[in-house]
Each structure stands twice: as structure tokens, then as C-alpha cells.
Amino acid sequence: MSFGDPNNPYGQQGQPGQPQPGQPQPGYGYPQQAPQGVPPQGYGYPQQPGQPYGAYPQGQPGYGGGMPELAHWGLRFGGKLIDGLLYVVPYFILVAGASSDGGIGPVLALVGGLAMLGIFIWQVIQEGSTGQTVGKxxxxxxxxxxNDGQPIGAGMAFVRGLAHFLDNIACYIGWLWPLWDQKKQTFADKVCSTVVVKSK
Structure with missing residues (x-):
């Protein structure tokens, strides 16, 4: 006697959890049914109660339900000015000290250069990880x-800094481009796909 034998009583009984002959088989081509009481899950982040569809979960930086208000040119200029002063003022203080005392002048100039380099590296890391320099x-x-409202990372922040060369070469017109651009972007922003938004 085999399990395929029609006289075999075990061959006619379905096993628990197995579909019966003639019933559709789950798999490709059939929608999967979720257990009762369990809502279907979509793609992306798990949705939190009271959270709009497509929004980032709590604690995640990003646009969420919509893009924040773009920063106007005056705010961008103010942030850039503060960052520039952060580089220039310590250096000129050291240079002034060097010119008043010729014995340690070269040492102070070197210290000033290293200080500027350290500030630059720190600013790039901060801008890449949080989206903000001191000025911003x-x-x-x-x-x-x-595209997603996330910080761009230190590497991309450095690349964007180099891309400001494009803002300079056309008589610095790239720095003024946010005045009339729909997304208020400089040429560097367009190349690197970045935006500057208000954070408060």
C-alpha cells in the first residue's frame, strides 16, 4: 500500500496547514494575506501612530512631511560671513603678534596656519554630520x-566646498544665484544636489 493508493485512508486526509486539492496555492501571483488584526506594512520606515504616511520616524533628521522653508540669500550670506571671520580673526591676531616680535614671528605664523586648517577640518565635519557650521x-x-533631507556627510561637504569654485569663476555670479533661483541654490548646490533650509 502506498500513500498514493486510493484505498489508503492516510492519502485522503489533508495535513494541518496544507491546502486541499483544488484550492489556490499561495505564492507567486497570489496576494499574501496578513493575519487578522495585523495591519499590512508598506515599504520604507515603519509607520508610527499618528504619523503621516511617508514621514521619517521620530529622531530621524529629514524632510518628513515636507521640505522646510528654504533659506534666503541674506541668511546664507550672514552664515558665510560669520564662518569667514572665524577663520580670519585668529590668524590676523597671530600675524599681528608675529610682526611685533620678529624672533617668534615665523612660529606664530605657522601656528596661525595650523589653527586655520584645524578650524576648516572641524567645520567640514560639523557641516557634514549636522548640516551646520558655526555661522549656519x-x-x-x-x-x-x-532628495531626502539628510545631512550630506563630511566627504560630500568637502566636495561641495571645492565646488564653490564654480560660484567664483563666472565673476562670482554663482554666489548671487540664490537671489532668483527657485530652489535658492548656488552652482555648487546644484552640482552636489544640496539645499540650504531654515532650521528654526
Whole structure:
């Protein structure tokens, strides 16, 4: 006697959890049914109660339900000015000290150069990880990726700094581009797909 034998009583009984002959088989081509009482899950982040569909979960930086207000040119200029002073003032203090005392002048100039380099590296790391340099934080703006509203990372922040060369070569017109651009972007922002938004 085999299990396929029609006289075999065990061959006619379905096993628990197995579909009966003639019933549709779950798998490709059939929608999967969720257990009763369990809502279907969508793609992306798990949705939290009371959270709009597509929004980032709590604690995640990003646009969420919509893009924040873009920062106008005046705020961007103010942030850039503060950052520039952060580089220049300590250096000129050291240079002034060097010129008043010729014996340690070269040492102070070297210290000033190293201080500027250290500030630059720290600013790039801060801008990449939080979207804010010291100047941006003071004026209340933030640099983010255009497509998802996330910070761009230190490497991309450095690349964007190099891309400001494009803002300089056409008589500095790239720095003024946010005045009339729909997304208020400089040429560097367009190349790197970044936007500057208000953070408060």
C-alpha cells in the first residue's frame, strides 16, 4: 500500500496547514494575506501612530512631511560671513603678534596656519554630520541633501566646498544665484544636489 493508493485512508486526509486539492496555492501571483488584526506594512520606515504616511520616524533628521522653508540669500550670506571671520580673526591676531616680535614671528605664523586648517577640518565635519557650521548655526540655517533631507556627510561637504569654485569663476555670479533661483541654490548646490533650509 502506498500513500498514493486510493484505498489508503492516510492519502485522503489533508495535513494541518496544507491546502486541499483544488484550492489556490499561495505564492507567486497570489496576494499574501496578513493575519487578522495585523495591519499590512508598506515599504520604507515603519509607520508610527499618528504619523503621516511617508514621514521619517521620530529622531530621524529629514524632510518628513515636507521640505522646510528654504533659506534666503541674506541668511546664507550672514552664515558665510560669520564662518569667514572665524577663520580670519585668529590668524590676523597671530600675524599681528608675529610682526611685533620678529624672533617668534615665523612660529606664530605657522601656528596661525595650523589653527586655520584645524578650524576648516572641524567645520567640514560639523557641516557634514549636522548640516551646520558655526555661522549656519548662529543664523539658523542647515545644509541638507535635496532628495531626502539628510545631512550630506563630511566627504560630500568637502566636495561641495571645492565646488564653490564654480560660484567664483563666472565673476562670482554663482554666489548671487540664490537671489532668483527657485530652489535658492548656488552652482555648487546644484552640482552636489544640496539645499540650504531654515532650521528654526
Amino acid at each position: 548655526k548662529v543664523v539658523g540655517i542647515r545644509l541638507l541633501r535635496e
